[in-house]
Amino acid sequence: MSMNLRLLRYFTETVDAGSATKAATQLHVTQPVLSRQLRQLEQDLGLALFERQGHRLRLTQAGEQFLPLARNLLRQADEVRRAASSIASGHLDQLHLAVPTTTLNDVLAPFLATLHPHDPVPIVRQLDPRGADAALHSGADLAIVPRPPARHLASRPLAVLPIWAQVRPDDQRAPGGTIGLADLVERPLLLLTEDFRPRQLLDEAVHAAGLSYRETIDCTNARVAQALAAAGRGVAVVSDDPRFDLVPLALPGLRLHLYAAWDPRHHAATTLAELADRLAGFCVERYGPGVIPQPTETVVTTTSAH
Template sequence: MYAGSNVAGRREGNGVELRVLRYFEAIARLGSATAAAREQLVAQPSISRQIRALEKELGTDLFHRDGYHLVLTRAGNEFLVLARDILRRADQAREAMTCRELPPESRLVIACPPETARYLLAPMIACGRLGTSRIQIARADRILDELDAGHCDIAVGPASPDGRFEHRQLGAVPLTAQVLPATVPWEPGPVEVAGLAGRQLVRVESYRGIRKVLDRALAEDGSQPGGVEEVPLPEIAQAVAANSGRVCILCGEAPQFGLRAHELRSGGRRLKMDFHAYWRTGHFQVGAVQAVLRQLAGIFS
């Protein structure tokens, strides 16, 4: 049971207030009443009292203590799904009223990895082909969690469909090996992954999806690179390749610093990253979501 006093955090009979749901969601996410109180700008004893009152109202324990952390009970996990849905709908209602003079598409938030925003969405925004410029940056392996938490309306990236959301494949971006022609004298055109055997590679540490695709292809081919260096940015990877003669593994970035890009193949099959758009079933602005999805379908056209 949650450790707090027995003072009600709402008036009896008036139902659970949104602010109490926000306190509950913050504790569930952060695992601490102290951290939640700090985030929500409320005194810790107050947030504790109100969560205890919520448990009393619901007739069940929402948390149990695990050392210094508060962990959701089974009932707490079930209630968290409902609480987040209520909070998301409340935020959407507030947003709709605040921005009702704006086109519906412009209110939507898209979550995507930074490279997707930089190389795919930004050019669309620049030429007026995307109805919203509200972009939220998240790691590729976190975009669906951002959608699940209600922090965005659409998620775009290479994440694999997991059954939680509606999704549509937008297209695919080929993996490329970028090299300095003077030091890696490949003929122009595609290169088989066998050509990476024994060579020093450089790749971006956050490009986990690319790593999986390439590692799988190398394993199937029985090829082993001479070594791999990971760097934080694609531009740094390109600079290292230009300076050291290494092979830079990227996906969609235009070559620079004198490098030449070669599409990677495995047994003649192009290595690629599939990109999807994800959204919630029953979104309150379904028309606007569908309009932006149609626009996003033009990313790869």
């Protein structure tokens, strides 16, 4: 069964107008033409959509059930047209971002607040734990990732952020500024779960130093870890900005690298590259020049769009 979108639009316009006469006027057709088109739709569908009482049309039960389906199909058709227009022009109306939760609150959300009215509308989703490729294949335009993206992707290093051991202001280490791994593992620790990159980096460093944790509590959210630290339950080890009056202690050598990645064949690859540059610049404005990635710290390359 073929589906004529024009006939569907005649159907929904007639329902919204309340009468065939009003609908015909709004659609710039004569009423006999509109009536023939509605009957053609009913014939194509094999459904009686209206009960006809003279010039009045009333939806049948089948018509009421079909109406939301018709509206949804027309809405999807409009979205397809807009997407095709955007692709043809190289313009991006919506920006689908895949972001790890460890950078959403402190890096990405503040950056989104700086976007201009003419920028694409951002739609944020959780980063696929499998990385940039999986995120882009699932529909993201731009992925923010804590590992170097594959070389076949276009990419840009964004920032190198510290991982902190955050303690209460009354902690004896609070004025110290730094804490070594040997001292850290002897404290009760509030750690992110093992699927978070800051936790992975900490585990790797502890293992490499031949150390082990004395007491840990796993948290699935950095803010929860910080809240528990503020409540005196331990030291929160996170990459997030300090909250709840916590004091950050630097962990020498532990840093979180962030990269932006996108498909070089994307129709708006130039726009994505510009947004990645702006995000990198925002990180420097927010945290200072110390977060700028050094050339020796990354082997990521940017591929030009085809």
